[in-house]
Amino acid sequence: MISGGSRGLGAALARRLAGEGASVSLCSRGSESLDDLAGELISSGHDVLATSADVASESDVANWVTATLDRFGRVDSLINNASMLGPRCPIETYPPDAWRSVLSVNLTGAFLCARAVIPSLRESRGGMVHVSSGVGDHGRPFWGAYSASKNGLEALSEMLAGELADDGIRSNAVDPGKMRTEMRAAAYPDEDPMTLPMPRDVTDVFAYLVSDAGRAVTGQRFRAQEFVLPG
Numbered sequence: 001m002i003s004g005g006s007r008g009l010g011a012a013l014a015r016r017l018a019g020e021g022a023s024v025s026l027c028s029r030g031s032e033s034l035d036d037l038a039g040e041l042i043s044s045g046h047d048v049l050a051t052s053a054d055v056a057s058e059s060d061v062a063n064w065v066t067a068t069l070d071r072f073g074r075v076d077s078l079i080n081n082a083s084m085l086g087p088r089c090p091i092e093t094y095p096p097d098a099w100r101s102v103l104s105v106n107l108t109g110a111f112l113c114a115r116a117v118i119p120s121l122r123e124s125r126g127g128m129v130h131v132s133s134g135v136g137d138h139g140r141p142f143w144g145a146y147s148a149s150k151n152g153l154e155a156l157s158e159m160l161a162g163e164l165a166d167d168g169i170r171s172n173a174v175d176p177g178k179m180r181t182e183m184r185a186a187a188y189p190d191e192d193p194m195t196l197p198m199p200r201d202v203t204d205v206f207a208y209l210v211s212d213a214g215r216a217v218t219g220q221r222f223r224a225q226e227f228v229l230p231g
Helices: 008-019 032-043 058-072 096-124 144-163 182-187 204-209
Strands: 024-028 048-052 077-080 127-131 170-175 221-223
Touching: 008 024, 008 032, 008 204, 024 032, 024 058, 032 048, 048 058, 058 096, 077 096, 096 127, 096 144, 127 144, 127 204, 144 170, 170 204
Parallel strands: 024 048, 077 127, 127 170, 170 221
Antiparallel strands: none
């Protein structure tokens, strides 16, 4: 299961994992690009479920998980990727409604998705990967709710790792680093995107963490662009 799976890193992960033989369940708030990606993958012979869902909505998340279980019978992994940037401005002038919106997607949405899949992950002894950020392990000035939400997401990942260790469920956070995405362009409008790696170039750590090879790894934070496959 990949939230925010219609474009950027989410789409790159869908292509990578489907290409390695995984059945993939994707969700995003917008349906057009999601349907386009699902059609692309299905036409290539991959098993894909695409669901229009807002991860900030408990009922949408429940419907996505139910649809996934109905289609595939189990959940082996969840990648909490859905995210929004919000404004970059001082806390003093940060709009409260924007603050609530960013946290509702980046943090509450991740909580709702994680909470909903725990019973199935307990059966499959699977895992979760939470997509953080370079501003996710400290408070970065002028990054407002985005930085706060990603710091919270990393704390959530650690809590889940500790609480679910006895169930064999693993939880890890990944900072994908600088990538050529629409969100990065919005955050750094003066940056040359051609100097940045594509999202598909940072997927190795995710593929490792959701595989059997990463089954013993939990409670960790990874930088995707520094990742070297163990052994």
